[in-house]
Amino acid sequence: MPWGLSFLRAMRRDYLGTLAKVHAQCPDAARMQVLWRRSVHVFHPDMVRELLVEQADKVQRWERVTTIFAMGTGQEGVLVTEGAQWQRQRRLLQAGFGPKRVSAYTRHMVYACDSALRALDTSPHNTPHDTPHDMHALMTRVTMDVIVRALFGHARQIDTARVSHAIHALSTEGYAQVFRPWLLPAWFPWPSVQRARRAKGWLDQLIAGQIAHKRAEAQTTPAHAPDNEAGDLLTMLLQARDPEQPEQGLSPQEVHDQTMVMFQAGHETSATALTWWAGLVARHPEVAQRLHHEVDSVLQGAMPHADCTQRMPWLMASLKESLRLYPAAAILMTRCSAHDLHCGPWQLAAGDLITITPALIQRDARWFPEPDQFKPERFLPGAPETPRGAWMPFGSGPRVCLGQHFAMMEMAIVSAMLLQRFALEWPQGHAWPEGEVSITLRPATPMLVRLTPR
Numbered sequence: 543m544p545w546g547l548s549f550l551r552a553m554r555r556d557y558l559g560t561l562a563k564v565h566a567q568c569p570d571a572a573r574m575q576v577l578w579r580r581s582v583h584v585f586h587p588d589m590v591r592e593l594l595v596e597q598a599d600k601v602q603r604w605e606r607v608t609t610i611f612a613m614g615t616g617q618e619g620v621l622v623t624e625g626a627q628w629q630r631q632r633r634l635l636q637a638g639f640g641p642k643r644v645s646a647y648t649r650h651m652v653y654a655c656d657s658a659l660r661a662l663d664t665s666p667h668n669t670p671h672d673t674p675h676d677m678h679a680l681m682t683r684v685t686m687d688v689i690v691r692a693l694f695g696h697a698r699q700i701d702t703a704r705v706s707h708a709i710h711a712l713s714t715e716g717y718a719q720v721f722r723p724w725l726l727p728a729w730f731p732w733p734s735v736q737r738a739r740r741a742k743g744w745l746d747q748l749i750a751g752q753i754a755h756k757r758a759e760a761q762t763t764p765a766h767a768p769d770n771e772a773g774d775l776l777t778m779l780l781q782a783r784d785p786e787q788p789e790q791g792l793s794p795q796e797v798h799d800q801t802m803v804m805f806q807a808g809h810e811t812s813a814t815a816l817t818w819w820a821g822l823v824a825r826h827p828e829v830a831q832r833l834h835h836e837v838d839s840v841l842q843g844a845m846p847h848a849d850c851t852q853r854m855p856w857l858m859a860s861l862k863e864s865l866r867l868y869p870a871a872a873i874l875m876t877r878c879s880a881h882d883l884h885c886g887p888w889q890l891a892a893g894d895l896i897t898i899t900p901a902l903i904q905r906d907a908r909w910f911p912e913p914d915q916f917k918p919e920r921f922l923p924g925a926p927e928t929p930r931g932a933w934m935p936f937g938s939g940p941r942v943c944l945g946q947h948f949a950m951m952e953m954a955i956v957s958a959m960l961l962q963r964f965a966l967e968w969p970q971g972h973a974w975p976e977g978e979v980s981i982t983l984r985p986a987t988p989m990l991v992r993l994t995p996r
């Protein structure tokens with residue numbers, strides 16, 4: 543079916559609402575022509591796997607999204623590279639995100655969360671306990687602190703609020719670029735383009751300074767063993783060696799751009815996911831009660847650590863269910879066919895655009911009965927299995943989120959600590975926020991939750 547500019551405008555105004563109508567008409571997939579571009583919106587999990595897993599070597603990220611991300615994160619980051627360069631980078635980075643390394647980062651997660659919650663508790667400048675807190679502001683503070691500490695091993699002299707502000711400027715402008723008929727180059731004298739350019743310049747300087755500092759430190763202190771699990775991500779990037787070509791590491795530009803990618807991919811997504819989770823728990827006191835009980839009996843008043851997650855099935859299920867209803871990364875999963883390929887009943891030609899929207903796939907009643915209800919029990923051990931690929935907040939196939947274990951651990955630690963210290967309550971009469979798609983799917987209005995110390 544042919545569609546034109548009005549469809550693009552409708553997508554920009556209401557991305558999910560517009561695609562939901564397409565989904566209702568064509569539940570498995572819809573093929574269409576938007577202006578001069580043939581595209582397919584894929585909704586059936588089998589077809590998603592067919593594209594992202596079985597024919598992964600025949601698809602690439604959509605070049606428009608790649609160009610936009612490259613403007614924000616650099617040309618050499620794992621988020622935007624393709625082919626042999628991407629494979630090499632992915633192999634090298636994988637070492638920093640394995641289960642042992644992720645366990646080692648829990649100390650940063652606990653520290654960052656503890657500081658943010660203490661500040662809530664004690665600062666005279668903070669709102670009194672009976673005034674609801676803005677969950678997105680709180681979670682952004684925590685996840686920014688976590689990623690800075692995980693990357694550099696410390697947060698000394700880093701203005702995390704300014705980092706967060708800079709990343710926000712980049713992602714807002716990045717999303718606006720997706721729907722413009724033409725990409726505006728970084729020199730274009732338009733206020734939001736210039737804001738994003740300045741933000742990128744400031745972040746570049748900050749990262750360059752940290753890399754220089756880390757290199758100088760390495761000259762004066764004994765090197766970490768490459769498999770040192772206590773090291774930070776930046777040290778890992780500087781020391782990374784390709785197992786297939788041991789003399790090869792990452793080039794200086796690659797190290798810089800990976801650091802930028804981690805900053806950007808690894809903080810707003812987790813903050814948004816935790817924000818939705820906190821709101822959902824506050825709205826469902828019966829779930830909150832179970833979670834409090836579980837967290838109290840597992841932690842017994844102590845700080846959480848990596849092994850706790852296996853002993854908190856309700857907590858993990860509540861996080862998965864929240865990611866089902868509100869998957870944080872909304873537009874990362876666009877692809878372009880690099881070769882002719884098959885997709886369900888169709889043959890796609892090289893250059894066709896492919897869009898995969900977890901927010902719709904994960905609310906399909908065929909895979910999740912009562913799809914709009916928050917029911918963590920769907921994800922408890924022993925619950926009926928959902929079709930493979932129907933839950934995919936981190937993507938699927940070789941380009942699946944590199945930080946997914948990091949993110950799940952971070953969410954588990956932060957949510958457990960919040961429940962341990964506070965009762966979460968939904969303010970009476972306050973409306974549930976709609977989801978608003980930007981680079982992430984965030985609440986359109988503040989997510990306010992009353993936190994009462996326990």
Ligand code: HEM
Pocket residue numbers: 620621622632803804807808809811812815869870871874875876935936937938940941942943944945946948949
């Ligand atoms: C709840 C939190 C998060 C969600 C929902 C999320 C989701 C995603 C999704 C959907 C993708 C794209 C997959 C695809 O294109 O098929 C992605 C890619 C990526 N994510 Fe995450 N992410 C999260 C947290 C993180 C964190 C904490 C980090 C790093 C510290 C991270 C690093 C990355 C990187 C580097 C990629 C690009 C991987 C590649 O192209 O090879 N993410 N993420």
